[in-house]
Amino acid sequence: MAQDKLKIVPLGGLGEFGMNCMAIRWQDDIIVIDAGLMFPEEELLGVDIVVPDISYLTENREKVRAILLTHGHEDHIGGLPWILSELNVPVYGTEFTLAYVEGKLEEHRLLDDADLNEMIPGKRLTLGPFSIMPIRVTHSLVDCVALAIHTPVGVVLHTGDFKIDLSPPDNKPFDLHAFAELGKQGVLLLLQDSTNVDRNGYTPSERAVRPKLDEIFSQTKKKLFFSCFSSSIHRIRLAMELAHEHGRKVAIIGRSLDNSTEIAQDLGYLDVPQGLVINPGQIRDFPANKLLIMISGTQGEPMSALSRAAVNNHKFAHIDADDTVLLSSRVIPGNEKSIYRMIDHLERRDAKVIHDDGQSGLIHVSGHGSQEELRLMINLVRPKFFVPVHGDYRHLKRHAELAGSMGVVEKTILLEDGDVLELDKGSATKTGKVTVGRVCIDSGGTSTDVVEDIVIRDRKHLSEDGIVLPIIAINKRTGLLENPPEIVMRGMAIPEEGLIAEARQVVQRTLEGSSSEEKADYGVIKEKIRNDLKRYIQKSTSRRPLIMPVILEI
Incomplete structure (x- = not known):
């Protein structure tokens, strides 16, 4: 029967860096691995963070047993406040990961209602039909784990982010032995980090x-x-x-x-x-x-x-x-x-x-395994099926080719966000898609607003609060103002005369309080003007117009 198949449903992190989130489902039980965010591209105006669309989870809310965290980086835990506000389920993580999570939930006033549970590497925990063994891995952060999930059809191994460091500074090395043991028992599916698939050799300790x-x-x-x-x-x-x-x-x-x-x-x-x-x-x-x-x-x-x-x-x-x-x-x-x-x-x-320009000697090492470590992991656990995770499509494709070329894996499958992979003991097939996507969050001011669709949001924003364009002409050679700042306001729906004069003063004060180097750095000066004007307009009018400083080089 179709329902006797294990479903793997990536909701984020397969086809982009960040936003890592994956659902694993057996009949009426779902566990979720990681709840990450990603930072927006420049064109997403007014968006602070981007998190995965969790419609699939909210539609099946009574089936979601828990969220399991592999480690404490933002691209694995940053979406938790958003997800827990929609779906308050137990969260499992190692001691250090939970310390980060507590700070994050406290900031969003969600800590009192959260159900946080510590996972200890090497100690098994059971959630419905899933028996989960956290295994210690090394990464650029401490206290990271891979998850070996024992399901009714076999073991699914999710590596999380990892590199194989056998002499880390905290003397808690990568647990090669546990992975070798799993390999002996048999692994149905390996989900492996693709970040450094382009790099030859090993990542240094x-x-x-x-x-x-x-x-x-x-x-x-x-x-x-x-x-x-x-x-x-x-x-x-x-x-x-x-x-x-x-x-x-x-x-x-x-x-x-x-x-x-x-x-x-x-x-x-x-x-x-x-x-x-x-x-x-x-x-x-x-x-x-x-x-x-x-x-x-x-x-x-x-x-x-x-x-x-x-x-x-x-x-x-x-x-x-x-x-x-x-x-x-x-x-x-x-x-x-x-x-x-x-x-x-x-x-x-x-x-x-x-800085890390290739000339400065070894001043930084990556936290992700390079090609030889990825091969070593595949050889150790010898999975029947292989799915690359965490990376842009080109990384996933290259990783699938690398795994396929080794002759160890029976079948490699390329998944993207939203694909549903169905597994039983002998087969792995893509069977359909669920709703996925990006939810843009604007956490400006006091509330956290979801930006449904960037175009609609901007139109709505403009229709309600208008737009303010501070126009500043700066002499490129001297860094001095050529003439007083111009302020153009549109759609503010309030008398603009006094407001414009005062806003001009605000911009003038910001510029006077900035060094010539800051004025020469348009990224910094625009951000300062935007922040100061936003504060002033919000305080005096309770509105949040779109503020787009324009710098003219003369």
Whole structure:
């Protein structure tokens, strides 16, 4: 009978990076693996985050048993507040993952009603017909697991994000033995991370960055600014160890870094020597060569601490000539412009910038396995069927080809979001599609609005609140204003005369309070003008018009 088949239904993450979410269904029971978000492309105006459409789950709400989280990165847990507000089901994750989740749910006032349960690697849990064994894997974050899901037709193994690191800094290595055991028992389906399928060889261990970073610490004569992803606990720990060895005090700047280091300390992943960390306000009390400043903003986000410091607009972080700025992270595709713009500002300050350009030596390693690790995993578990997950279509296709060429797998299947794969002990067939898509979330102001469709949303927005165009003419050579800002308002449905004059003052004040470097960086200056005007108009009119600053170069 058709209902005696296991259904695998990807709701996000197959055909894009981010938004990872997958439903696994046996008859009247569904479990969900991960609940991620992705950040919007530039053309999604006014959208803060994008989460998967979970219509399939809400239509079957009484069948959903739980959400299981492989690890704590945003592309795996960031959609949880949105999903739990629609569907309050139990959530399972490792201790560190749940610490991140708690912070996120508290922010959205959902923590009191949430049912959070800790998963322990190696300890089995049962949900309806599913028996789940979390297996420790290594990644760029701590406390990550793969999930071996024992179902009535066989074992489905979901790797989560992983690389095979046998000597990680926290001495909790990748559990090769557990995967080999599964291979002996037989695996029906392997769902494997495709992120680095384009890279040959093996991904180096997290420990491999130590020699180069040690060298940078010993050669830096003045302040050392260190930026990495706030979730890279191993990297934060290494930076603190090196600071201690080289006699530098550590100041931590940026909310996300602050939160992560606090959680990592509470859970024993960071052992910070007494007196090593100082308050950002104490930076000026120490000589430059005795300071390590850990700062967030490695992707050049316009209002991040490092972007603001790069244009000399940060209360505590002042970057002087001959200071060293180390970006210990990769460039996320799509962020190249903002990162290189920030590097330009840093270079203008005569800072020495070290980033992952292939020339700087090993200052960053990926958290995802390269081709040989993907092959090793397939050889270890020897699955009957193989489905690549996590990546753009080209990554999934290449990964399916790699698995197919090994002669181990009986059948590789390429799935995209919404495809339904039906499995029994001997067959795997694509049988149809469910509704999937992107839900755009605008979390501006106090509420979280779902943007149903970007065009309808913009039309609605414009019809209700209008549009404001601040037009600023800046002299490209001098960075000075050519004439006072012009403000064009349309569709505001309120008397505009006094409002325009005041709005002009607001823009003028923003510009006067910005350095010439900020004015030369149109991304930063537009964001500042938009924020200040939005605040003023919302306060004085209770409206939220679309604000689109226009910069004219003269």
